[in-house]
Amino acid sequence: MMIQSLIRCRALNAFVLTVALVGCGAHTPVAQDYQPSIAQEGKDVVWIPTPTDLAERLLKAAQVTEKDLVYDLGAGDGKIAILAAKQFKATAVGVEYNPDMAEYARKNAQRAGVADKVTIITGDIFKEDFSKATVVTLYLLPGLNIKLRPTLLAMKPGTRIVSNTFTMGLWSADQTIETESGHLGYLWIVPANVEGYWSISGLPDLGHATGTLVIRQQYQELNGTLQMPAGRVEQPIKGLMRGNEMTFHYRDANGTTRTVTGKIENGAFKGYLMHDPSIQISGRKTS
Ligand SMILES: C[S@@+](CC[C@H](N)C(=O)[O-])C[C@H]1O[C@@H](n2cnc3c(N)ncnc32)[C@H](O)[C@@H]1O
Incomplete structure (x- = not known):
């Protein structure tokens, strides 16, 4: 958040976020009263939470309802999964590699009163099966989005995918979302294969x-x-x-x-x- 509020230019914003989001794979030691810090390292990408206004707009663009199963890939503190459950009444699953962060997210879900609707899995987004999701949310990096692209395209047609800041290479977005604070996000809808x-x-x-x-x-x-x-x-x-x-x-x-x-x-x-x-x-x- 601090990083983003300091940066006005959108192109620079995406560049700096790219640099900031690239982690070096180290793991935060287990702490009793775990408190994550912005831009701390993660397996493939560091932790920076999605700004609340953009998170709301992304879930709205994906038309999330109580019928949806929302997967947040790289769940961080559980913010998106909790928002999807609390505000949009969806069932939500967050996949987070860092076990301390995953536990922190579970506690946040409890505090928010949505522990019954939110599951946080300690796992790797490239290994977990999220094929049952009807909505997938991402705040990763362009290269990670592209690596996930074949899996995303193989999902049920109509599955909605939203991403904070980063695109999906040649798969152009069906909708671009821009918040009043200047944050950008994208929506894709998995197309049926009609070739x-x-x-x-x-x-x-x-x-x-x-x-x-x-x-x-x-x-x-x-x-x-x-x-x-x-x-x-x-x-x-x-x-x-x-x-x-x-x-x-x-x-x-x-x-x-x-x-x-x-x-x-x-x-x-x-x-x-x-x-x-x-x-x-x-x-x-x-x-
Ligand atoms: C930029 S943060 C986004 C957090 C949250 N999705 C949000 O938008 O507020 C990315 C998160 O992905 C996690 N992460 C990085 N590599 C991962 C992997 N391979 N599998 C699961 N989580 C991962 C990081 O620990 C970090 O919490």
Whole structure:
């Protein structure tokens, strides 16, 4: 907190936090009345708590409710897990490598009256299984976010991930959050994997025929083609995933850009044309 309030420039802020967050792996000795200190070393990253305003905004952006299971990876003093339980009524789990810090977080959860909703695991974020989480919160480092990225992308589509300050490399955020105090955070929604060939029907251009949608996917971004039945030119498509929701644009026979939007459920697509929701579009993955 002290470090952050001294720094105004956001770029410098991210740089200084990067330098400050890189720990050298040493371990704080066990103390009876343990009191952590800001920027103390951690296994892969030092401890700096997320500012409360940003923590609230991140959990709000992730639309956390009592139905959620929130995992904070690198839980520190338990601040995020406690906030998720107390203010957003979620069940929360914090994973913290430093056993003293983990115990300190457990005591904080007790003091906050949410020990029944908050579990603090003493463990390594790269070894613990957090696949059941519906929301994951991070305040790590860019390199650690990228190391976690394959695991995060393999989570259930629709899982929300929020990060204080640091991004996820080529996986661009679905939303950027900026607090009035100038802190930055990011939200990602795990996209369903739709890459491949789809047979698609219902588009007015196709009549009663079936077209082929060829989708190339990079994270949540879609590119590809809509192949029409014989005699029609293949159309490029562009689209976006938001969890299980798929939206794509193509040009109809008159050259007008049309938008199709809908949901993936059990490997099938059910949607409609944006300008006329009575026109139902359906799709099925063929390979
Ligand atoms: C920057 S702090 C963030 C604390 C908390 N998530 C927050 O936002 O307020 C990072 C925390 O991760 C812990 N940590 C570092 N490497 C870890 C690892 N491999 N597994 C679990 N915790 C780790 C550190 O001890 C530290 O408490």
